[in-house]
Amino acid sequence: MKETQISFLRNIVGNKNICTNKEELLVYEYDATLLKGAPEVIVFPENTEQVSNILAFAYQEGIPVNTRGAGTNLSGGSIPDQGGIALVMTKMNKVLETDFKNGVVVVEPGVINQELQDYLIPHGYYYPPDPASMKACTIGGNIGECSGGPRCLKYGVTRDYVLGMEMVLGTGEVVVIGSKQQMNPDPLDLVKLMVGSEGTLGVFTKLFLKIKKIPEAKKTMLCTFNSVKDASKTVANIISRGIVPTTLEMMDNLLINCAEDFTGLGLDRNADALLLIEVDGFKEELDGQVQVIKEVCEKNYVKEFKIAQSAQEVDQLWTARRTVIGAVARKRPSYSLQDVTVPRNKLPDIVEAIVNISQKYNLPIGVLAHAGDGNLHPLVLFDERNKEEVKKVHEAEFNICKIALSLGGTLSGEHGIGLLKKPYLKQEFSPEVLKLKKQIMLAFDPKNILNPDKILEVGK
């Protein structure tokens, strides 16, 4: 980018909201993958008008724009690999409106997921999507990726909570799509199209979200098994008994041990699988559900079935679950977190396949799963400095993706396509479908400046 272009941007956002020095640019080279790519300038807009002016200028000049929040992205979507502008939305971080009567909140995209929860909880409300990174990730990023999380089994993913938005197109035009209405039948639904568009269609500036009343009560259960198969069957059987728990989280032996190393909670290091099950709702309905879940666990040879006895115990269990990804760092210096889905009853098949892949490539692979949704996060452990091993990691992951698709699953559950899964996209979608997606991208972003060549390459 030319100095005159930087100056133009400086005039839009002011001196304090722009960075060009190398050290700072380096910080925005990363997301939570191993990929890298530095921007040429970092801009922190403070309002819609600034975003609109920035995009109108980028459109005129043909400058790539990579929009990002906290950069916790797991598929390379927030890597500015084509240089240009890193548009960091973290200064647009206000809750603008709350309407508890109608269950709606309006926020700016830079609000952190946990901050929104903290804001809502004292009023008796919450925002259901709860990605593992919720303490850091922004609502704008969650919408860009259509983030899930443990409790999405019962309550649905981000897509189910976005009613409408104000956004800026790739031309700088500001549009409002959808509305603040709960029943919101946008004919030719642009709102749902935006959720999971990974920054390729526009930049969100205001988000109209659906919120829910906090359930009256919950019960948290920890169940260990001698085999992943038994745990998987338990998952399927609970749901076929008509119970939809809030969460049905699974960890395999490798991850149980990582979690135990990190937390020292006394998790059973010999168990082959662990399920963290939570049910919520009215007080009266929970005991019956816990009873059925216990029966199902026993039928599937549960090793230990334990109900958390205090709020503190519940917190500890969830801390173990949420921190396990970081906890693997003690085993090997690098990890790569995959994200695929399979039909719920194919869980044992894919876990078996992952064990085989782990042996074939001689790589430890832990399995973490939102098991109720059939959404798996195989966690491949390796050493980034060993280039041979990195090559094996890519091969192993490509094989996991192919197996997920062959079992009737999808390439991604909640982490998006970004750069990481782009090479596999042709395995899931036909050329005609990819052509439709490209045409939609060009309708919103005619010069292909918005996160260009993420998800797919518009020019190809």
Added chain:
Amino acid sequence: MKETQISFLRNIVGNKNICTNKEELLVYEYDATLLKGAPEVIVFPENTEQVSNILAFAYQEGIPVNTRGAGTNLSGGSIPDQGGIALVMTKMNKVLETDFKNGVVVVEPGVINQELQDYLIPHGYYYPPDPASMKACTIGGNIGECSGGPRCLKYGVTRDYVLGMEMVLGTGEVVVIGSKQQMNPDPLDLVKLMVGSEGTLGVFTKLFLKIKKIPEAKKTMLCTFNSVKDASKTVANIISRGIVPTTLEMMDNLLINCAEDFTGLGLDRNADALLLIEVDGFKEELDGQVQVIKEVCEKNYVKEFKIAQSAQEVDQLWTARRTVIGAVARKRPSYSLQDVTVPRNKLPDIVEAIVNISQKYNLPIGVLAHAGDGNLHPLVLFDERNKEEVKKVHEAEFNICKIALSLGGTLSGEHGIGLLKKPYLKQEFSPEVLKLKKQIMLAFDPKNILNPDKILEVGK
């Protein structure tokens, strides 16, 4: 259309699946609105290949194609007002696959909603969207309109139950979008875009739907009030107490009387409003909810609070609700059913405005509402033969739409835009948003042959 074109279509579908005689064409002139428009030929495809060949031919020749199921449409969407082909999907009416383990069913678009329910119920499953016309309307039509229904308050609308589909584009190309997976994060979500696209983007040939276990128990309550305001406050208060009933249906005095005329159930003819409330779930949780609902009703001066005592009584109440639209025919020869939404707490405001409009135009207007969703169906009664009165009906309805938008609502809740609401669309969407929608339409249907000029006019 030329005779050679008809012959070409005859070769595709065979003699028994094509009609061109005037009497039969007349039958396909209508939907459930007062609008009319005759097709030039009626074609009943039996499989995807035939649909693809028909559309490829229509694309080549530039022939308009109006796809329809049972024609229960309430916004003119299934009126072939530009002639051409009426593509009637009722012969593609098979349930193709069921996967109860993963809660998925695959159906052809001509399956009738009630037939799908009848198929699922013996297995302990159901498909939640339940439009009032469910005994006649097809799943393909439901998806085209993103149909709702009473129980969508708790369970969501059609959009929430479509996981993927096979469909034919406006070029004749067959594509598969989405998947049979519950957790289904299509990057740049084409599936949700199809739901509510009113036949303008493609023709569905196979639909992958999410199904649910039938809840263990339910309780149905009938509550009458001395004012619509009291009933509306009851609705808002129930939800703010953390209860989401399966249904929260409201009728005003005019409709209570129509329902009573028709059913003779003993409904209170003097009540100003009636709420039909249902809760479902586990047995243990229902009594507590009923108790809270009763308390809320009492605080809002309920006239009578009654719990249905038998399955037969429940059926009777629902029959009264589902048949009330037809029942108004006894009052005046014609009716027009509107469909708007407002934020839930604005229900009293819009009902008051409707009373004023009714007086101003001297037209009886009944109010039926999925009150929990803020989705109203004002029912304007008149005589179609009186042209002056028809003009007044249009003015009255336009005013209702304008008021809904001014209260923060939407032009349509579940009946779509079609032809009927097209003139109002510019009130809800900006030119930039309409342009995006048009570009998407052209990506799927480059020659604008699929239900042309429904929702909006691509050429303008």
